[in-house]
Amino acid sequence: MQQELHRNDHCSGQGLQVRGDPSVRDFLFQQTRVESEFDRQIDRLLATVCQLLGEARLFHVIIHFSSNQLTCWPNQDPCRYQIHLAPAVLSPAFVERFLPVALGAPVIPPSQLPQVLSEFKRLRFRDPNIYLRTGSVNLANGIIGMSFSCDGSHYLSFDEFRRLIRHY
Numbered sequence: 001m002q003q004e005l006h007r008n009d010h011c012s013g014q015g016l017q018v019r020g021d022p023s024v025r026d027f028l029f030q031q032t033r034v035e036s037e038f039d040r041q042i043d044r045l046l047a048t049v050c051q052l053l054g055e056a057r058l059f060h061v062i063i064h065f066s067s068n069q070l071t072c073w074p075n076q077d078p079c080r081y082q083i084h085l086a087p088a089v090l091s092p093a094f095v096e097r098f099l100p101v102a103l104g105a106p107v108i109p110p111s112q113l114p115q116v117l118s119e120f121k122r123l124r125f126r127d128p129n130i131y132l133r134t135g136s137v138n139l140a141n142g143i144i145g146m147s148f149s150c151d152g153s154h155y156l157s158f159d160e161f162r163r164l165i166r167h168y
Contacts (some may be wrong), residue, residue: 057075057101068085
């Protein structure tokens with residue numbers, strides 16, 4: 001399925017990069033990352049996301065690091081996404097809002113989720129000018145999505161993501 005996505009978008013197995021507003025690149029080095037609540041609580045945030053994905057409570061999640069939003073597609077109601085803000089996401093009872101419901105074998109093995117989320121953390125803090133703004137994980141199709149402060153979005157299969165991270 002993921003290979004078809006890339007072939008249809010003429011990516012030749014290199015993932016998909018969608019360029020955004022060119023004016024963002026013009027001012028890239030005039031901006032720096034401002035610490036968000038998700039940044040301050042990043043280990044707790046990523047542990048929560050890992051638990052939600054690993055326990056089959058969600059199949060797709062987008063972490064909006066800068067704006068403290070978590071967009072979730074729950075297994076119990078996969079056609080309706082939900083948006084949650086930092087106070088709710090970081091509360092101890094947040095995980096319990098979602099029931100564990102198996103939807104089939106995930107493309108990304110649950111044992112690999114900590115590695116993916118750890119890379120999100122590294123990419124978020126690696127550079128004050130060029131940093132991860134959003135990171136997404138879709139267990140159903142195995143796509144990792146990322147958008148950076150330098151403009152545009154990147155979509156990679158899980159295998160492509162792992163290969164790229166080794167060299168970055």
